[in-house]
Amino acid sequence: MIDQVEFVVQAGAGGAGIASMRREKFVPHGGPDGGDGGRGGSVVLVADSKVAGLGAYRDGRARRAEVGHAGNSALRKGAAGEDLELPVPVGSIVWDGAQRLADLTEQGERVVVARGGRGGWGNKRFATPTRRAPQFAQKGAPGERRALRIELKLLADVGLVGLPNAGKSTLLGAWSGGGPPGAPAPAPPPRPARGGGGGGWLGLRGG
Known part of the structure; x- marks a missing residue:
């Protein structure tokens, strides 16, 4: 049985905000209405008693959560990226370098090992009394990235x-x-x- 694996996890970046101006037939100067981007997906480890070992991760490839979606006009916020849930055996110890992140000892126990980035602001948030029609928006924040080492206590x-x-x-x-x-x-x-x-x-x- 493989009792130790190492791989990288990457949470999703937040979606970009949008620069949009309200456009309606009888509202020629409607002002900014760009919505915020959605949060990026996080990477979550889940202890599962049905998982016997760490063999699924022996390829060492990076695991990535979904990025957040961009905002829309009419102040509509973008959808959040889907979290990536990775099943690991009960008894797994999770490390990031010398930092011990979690000791998963119970069925169903969960730990977020990489958090998704915040969504960027739409141009509506940048409007001020002196800047009523901002033509720019904000990019989403990057998601966290970690190089994990998972050890399995073999009892x-x-x-x-x-x-x-x-x-x-x-x-x-x-x-x-x-x-x-x-x-x-x-x-x-x-x-x-x-x-x-x-x-x-x-x-x-x-x-």
Whole structure:
């Protein structure tokens, strides 16, 4: 089982505000009516007990949320970008460099790891008594970007304890198809070994 992965997440930028002037048949000088842009989508990790490991992220490619939509005339705000939800196993520890962002220990637990950018202002917001018809609007703010490292705490359901060369490695290998190689002389294995079996992921420690 893969117990550690690294990949980049990028939240969506906010949508741009729009520069628009009200145009109606009997309102020749209606003034600015440009709407704001929508918020960019955020990246959210969700603990899911149905997810057995981190293999879905081993390709290392960046995961990106949707950008916000631009504003519209008539003071209509742009739609928000859709959040990107990434399922991870329960027991995942999330890092950004040396900063520990979250320890997801419960089913359904959620953490926002990259927040979407704020939408830009439409030209209506820039109108003042001395500048009644601004012809400009604001771009949306960029979304957050993080380089994540996710570690999975692999908990053992069964432990094999015994004297050196008592057959622990042989039993572990036969049962799970894995396990450490047996030593030619009595000696414990150099480090704990894990194996899968029983129709699902099941951690075993040999040593």
